[in-house]
Amino acid sequence: METSIEYDVAVLGGGAAGCATALALQQNGISKILVVESGRYEAIRVGESIPPDTRILLKKLGILADFLKENHETCLGSCSSWGDDGLGYNDFLFNPHGNGWHLDRRRFEAFLARKVIESGVELRTGTKFEKGESIGSKGFQLQLRGDNQETELVDARFVVDATGMRSCFARNWGARRLFLDRLIFAIAFFELSASSNFSNLTMLEAVEYGWWYAAKLPKRRLVTAVASEPAIIKQTTLNRSDNWLAHLKKTNHISRELVGCxxxxxxxxxxxxxxxxLNHTAGNGWLAVGDAASTYDPISSQGIYKALSDSLQAAKVIAAYLSGDTQSLSEYQSSITTRFDNYLQNRNYFYQLEKRWSTSRFWKRRQERVGLI
Ligand SMILES: Cc1cc2nc3c(=O)[nH]c(=O)nc-3n(C[C@H](O)[C@H](O)[C@H](O)COP(=O)(O)OP(=O)(O)OC[C@H]3O[C@@H](n4cnc5c(N)ncnc54)[C@H](O)[C@@H]3O)c2cc1C
Structure with missing residues (x-):
């Protein structure tokens, strides 16, 4: 095992939150940054819809113009069968920020990683964070493992946990995830037929056992997914392609749009x-961003937006902390909690709108007033 290399900040995880934090740290005058990413931006990633105001965050990160050149699919809003059998429309026509996007996620994260490297930050792919130990006022010593199984130690004055819903560093440091819900998604991809004119709206359709969504992706692809509870997915064998397709065919609206695909x-x-x-989203010398700090139900389409906005705030807090202002960490924690509370209200409101299946286990559970466990 090699001896330590020193960094001001080590960012663990190179997804949307990790890459955006690294870019924002640079803007805040911190230059000795390491981003550690276990993958290589080759695997499929899911979760594609971003709202129009993401534009503001991309601009603040200095990457809006290049993002626009990536030509992700335009998202013009959503249409949903939710609460009744008809379709309701919520389009971005009058949104002051214009349209949103349906991203090719693999390409989006690879783009962010490229921007990080271009900004001069060291980004190591195929490298996994394994564990961390405090080295007192000097920060943390982190053990990393490369694809070749070799381990390496690095020291960092500050650590950012951007490892997504696994919250690897925070949990290593004793934080606990307080769960509200545990949805499972069964997702598949379609090729749009030449005659298909699937719209640029995200389609949502509630069903007795959960809800479906479909969104058009770049290169005439379409993602379609069903959300439900683990036990229902198992019981209905929605995790088998043939059954998944059979259930999809029974939807009233989405199935019609997929004819010929x-x-x-x-x-x-x-x-x-x-x-x-997380019960603690920050501590002495570390904080969590994006899904590592809190995850939202995909119905909100807020995960990526939240990852980027957490990152912009986190970078300011870290810069202040490294200059001796330790108070900023607790302000960061409070703002993550406040935003989670706001999300909760919106999420509860949305699930309460659906009253068609009063005996359905899925809807009953989503409509109960449960706390975090
Ligand atoms: C089914 C589904 C649908 C969704 N739909 C949407 C949507 O429409 N719109 C939206 O905005 N959001 C959506 N989301 C949520 C969105 O995908 C997440 O909020 C977003 O990816 C969070 O970004 P992140 O960088 O925090 O985490 P991640 O994207 O999970 O990135 C974490 C990174 O850390 C790396 N990593 C993990 N462990 C380690 C380790 N030990 N060492 C080094 N690296 C590590 C991972 O490889 C990964 O690259 C959806 C999520 C799901 C599951």
Missing amino acids: HLIEDSLLICAAPSFL
């Missing part, structure tokens, strides 16, 4: 999408 074989993915808040 081809399911991309073997594309069914099963993903956990929990809602949780």
